[in-house]
Amino acid sequence: MSHTFTPDSRIKSALRALWLRSKERQSGLKLGCRMCKDCGVKMSVAKGREVKIEVHHTDGVLNWAEIYTAVRKNLLCDPAKLECLCKSCHKERHHT
Numbered sequence: 273m274s275h276t277f278t279p280d281s282r283i284k285s286a287l288r289a290l291w292l293r294s295k296e297r298q299s300g301l302k303l304g305c306r307m308c309k310d311c312g313v314k315m316s317v318a319k320g321r322e323v324k325i326e327v328h329h330t331d332g333v334l335n336w337a338e339i340y341t342a343v344r345k346n347l348l349c350d351p352a353k354l355e356c357l358c359k360s361c362h363k364e365r366h367h368t
Contacts, residue, residue: 278348280336283343301315304327306325308325
């Protein structure tokens with residue numbers, strides 16, 4: 273049986289969704305007073321005057337290829353390396 277892989281674009285999309293809901297991003301918005309560090313414009317949800325503020329990684333997300341490789345190696349691995357367990361047995365495996 274051949275194994276199809278989850279595309280990089282889907283992994284990136286899932287990680288972006290996680291980032292957008294993360295406590296770290298919310299803390300970054302709060303720390304930055306929900307305003308642009310460069311021009312000072314403030315975030316607004318007022319109808320007709322919406323301004324979105326994004327949270328920028330100052331160190332950048334350096335290597336997406338490395339992230340995809342880690343996700344594939346540790347989470348989205350080859351099905352031959354997976355096995356089905358009931359909830360109790362799965363829990364037991366992680367506590368031994």
